[in-house]
Amino acid sequence: MMQLQNFIGGQLVAPAAGRYLPLVEPATGQVFAQVPDSDAADVDAAVQTAEAALTAWRALAAEERGRLLVRLAELIERNLDRLARAESQDNGKPLSLARTLDIPRAASNFAFFGTAAQHFATEAHVQEGVAVNYTVRHPLGVVACISPWNLPLYLFTWKIAPALAAGCCVVAKPSEVTPYTAFLLSKLAQEAGLPAGVLNIVHGTGPGAGQALIEHPGIRAISFTGGTKTGQHIARTAAPQFKKLSLELGGKNPNLIFADCDLTKAVRTSIRSSFANQGQICLCGSRIFVERPIYEQFKAEFLAQVQTLTVGDPLDESTRQGALVSEAHLQKVLSYIELAKQEGGRLLAGGERVRVPGRCADGYFLEPTVFEGLAPDCRVNQEEIFGPVVTLTPFDTEEEALRWANGTDYGLSATIWTRDLTRAHRVAHQLHAGVVWVNTWLHRDLRTPFGGMKNSGVGREGGLEALRFFTEPQNVCVKL
Ligand code: NAD
DSSP, X not given: OXXXXXXXXXXXXXXXXOOEEEEEETTTTEEEEEEEOOOHHHHHHHHHHHHHHHHHHHHSOHHXXXXXXXXXXXXXXXXXXXXXXXXXXXXOOOHHHIIIIIHHHHHHHHHHHHHHGGGOOOOEEEETTTEEEEEEEEEOOEEEEEOOSSSHHHHHHHHHHHHHHTTOEEEEEOOTTSOHHHHHHHHHHHHHTOOTTSEEEOOOOIIIIIHHHHHOTTOOEEEEESOHHHHHHHHHHHGGGTOEXXXXXXXXXXXXEXXXXXXXXXXXXXXXXXXXXXXXXXXXXXXXXXXXXXXXXXXXXXXHHHTTOOBOOTTSTTOSBOOOSOHHHHHHHHHHHHHHHHTTOEEEEOOSEEOOOGGGTTSOEEOOEEEESOOTTSGGGTSOOOSSEEEEEEESSHHHHHHHHHOXXXXXXXXXXXXXXXXXXXXXHHSOOSEEEESOSSOOOTTXXXXXXETTEESOBSHHXXXXXXXXXXXXXXXX
16 A cells, blocks of 8 residues: 655655554545654654755755746646646545646745745835845744645645745645645655755644644744644644744635625636535635525525536546545534534535445535525534535625624635625725635635634735745844
């Protein structure tokens, strides 16, 4: 059986203690590989080799570092098919999605930050005739990048690329649930000629390798994407050591559909924002608020399109819904479907596990599920489900829609559907969400600040924000 390896000091190595975890293919329920169950010794070796590589890496011109990252981007593009297949096998997502979203975006992350580093400038503050202040931005040092299972290579590289571009050395840990493409990335990093020790990838569990990484005194910053509870734990652990933190956490995102919207586009995009990647994207809109005059029409068209979402083998080109990531996650989502019924929700579509015939008979498939009739403050409308389950709720006024949209502990993203430009801006500015889309969803420009408000996180990724995060500003004041 295939055994994944850690990537430490430019070498693919087995975990020191020789322990492995089984890796399950969600579409089949079968173990297909083993992933290192690394511990503090592996993490320490990775941090040490990263520290050793730091002086030379930060001394390289940004252009040179950038060239290596762009080479890595090209290698990802060249290996698109292989990486997409690995991502789909590991995560359960449709192969077509991995091929068009996950892997191309991983390549873009390296290409973008490889070139962005060359445009990264610092400020000068001139006190005319008195003094000149200028800011130097030093790379922070060795940093940790920890990522979740939903968009494995996409989110892993979204952290690693800016850290490397800024001149930091990295010890990264992908999710133990979906480590396959991170392992393949190690090989591409070797092929790209990344200097040994600059990027290290340690596999293992959160409480094992992850905990050792966040506790390690050699780590100067932690860039984390994952659940809000894990984020709280990381913040508690890192704060006494004054580690810099970037936390991208959960969401419970609203879609606000106003009566004057382009209904066809609003329905089509809301289908994507509800069910893309089986609803397992932190930016998915799980609470759909529709202005009452078009509520019934929106509902009818939305439900008609839900029926067209084929649940099936992720390798099949016609599949629109693949498997959920694990049996445990499937059970969690099913428990929320039960809760929705207990809370008085009317089931409009889905709600059941799907048995896909053939090789996927034991896979973790679920019907896309829609409820209505749930109060905005019930648990199903407050807690992150992170699966293909959405609720529809009619609203009467803009003020009511805003109150409900903002009425959760989360504040990651939101979508607004309207043709009224003034209202679009007015509502956007009042939403407690770090990312707002008007008449679109998941439209990304990598230069923009990305992140959440409230319990959805601390700090912003993307563009210059990410390069600022991985650097330490130092002011130098020169008397004139
Ligand atoms: P998770 O928090 O369980 O795990 C995320 C990562 O943290 C994994 O690599 C895990 O091994 C590691 N980890 C767990 N405990 C740790 C510890 N004690 N120390 C160090 N590392 C530890 O999250 P998940 O279930 O993999 O991902 C789903 C969550 O991620 C959802 O809540 C989703 O909203 C969130 N998410 C957020 C964004 C965003 O950009 N805001 C993007 C994608 C996913």
